[in-house]
Amino acid sequence: MPRDTQNDYRLDRIDRRTIYALMQDARNTSAPAIAETVNVSAGTIRNRIENLENHGVVRGYTAQVDFERAEGLSTSLFVCSAPVSKLEVLALEVRAIPGVIHVRELLSGDQNLHVTAVSEDSDDRERIMAELTDLGLEIEADQIVRNEAFEPYAPYGPEDEGSAWSPTDVISLAGGAEVVEVSVSASAPVVDLSLAEANEREILEEEVLVITIERDGSTITPRGETVVQQGDVVTLLARGGDPEQVLEAFHGDEQSIQSNDDGA
Numbered sequence: 001m002p003r004d005t006q007n008d009y010r011l012d013r014i015d016r017r018t019i020y021a022l023m024q025d026a027r028n029t030s031a032p033a034i035a036e037t038v039n040v041s042a043g044t045i046r047n048r049i050e051n052l053e054n055h056g057v058v059r060g061y062t063a064q065v066d067f068e069r070a071e072g073l074s075t076s077l078f079v080c081s082a083p084v085s086k087l088e089v090l091a092l093e094v095r096a097i098p099g100v101i102h103v104r105e106l107l108s109g110d111q112n113l114h115v116t117a118v119s120e121d122s123d124d125r126e127r128i129m130a131e132l133t134d135l136g137l138e139i140e141a142d143q144i145v146r147n148e149a150f151e152p153y154a155p156y157g158p159e160d161e162g163s164a165w166s167p168t169d170v171i172s173l174a175g176g177a178e179v180v181e182v183s184v185s186a187s188a189p190v191v192d193l194s195l196a197e198a199n200e201r202e203i204l205e206e207e208v209l210v211i212t213i214e215r216d217g218s219t220i221t222p223r224g225e226t227v228v229q230q231g232d233v234v235t236l237l238a239r240g241g242d243p244e245q246v247l248e249a250f251h252g253d254e255q256s257i258q259s260n261d262d263g264a
Helices: 013-025 031-038 042-054 067-071 084-095 120-133 195-200 244-251 254-263
Strands: 074-081 100-105 113-119 139-145 169-172 177-185 208-215 218-220 233-239
Touching: 013 031, 013 042, 031 042, 067 074, 067 120, 067 244, 074 120, 084 100, 084 113, 120 139, 177 244
Parallel strands: none
Antiparallel strands: 074 113, 074 139, 100 113, 169 177, 177 233, 208 218, 208 233
16 A cells, blocks of 8 residues: 655654654653753643654654674665665565565665664574565665764754744734734743733733644643633634734743844
């Protein structure tokens, strides 16, 4: 069955930073540590990780093993060609070969299947090659892997953020309206105020409608008595106006403080 490649999950800044942290070191990172970098609660990060896993964006967590150091084993890369019509089925069959640890399918017509396998000795390596050939694959090249390095995807990291208090996501609508998602900083004018109080004090403009508040992994439907807290992720509908003024209620002067700290 063809793999479903439909992009049905929209990533925002919090999702991207979460993925970056997991790619850096999934074993030793924690929800509270990630939460601190994006000014949200640990519960929100746990909820985001669960959503990423449920949507197949984060597909698992694996150990990077140096088999040569472990038992003097060899790791080989086999570059194979497979009929495009049979590529996905053959990839599944290859995964069943003892010693195979990684299979990559490519879109190209030639050399479209890359297989990484671990072997005990030259005879074991020949056995893996024979099983690949028996499946109908043509081995175009094979090499012993000397070393392998993994890095997180840089655009999802801190350098991609610009300011720490920029909106996590912005969607432009017809008529000049925008849906904006922003995390609430400690010094934000709206912190510890109900939405009704924020409106009365004109901290929130009339053109701004709070749609949802995400807190500790739960989504709150806002009402007038709902109190905004530090670390909330607030989704707004802004009907025109200056976006910076709209967001000022939620990030306060932390943006300039962060910029000064970065430049120090």
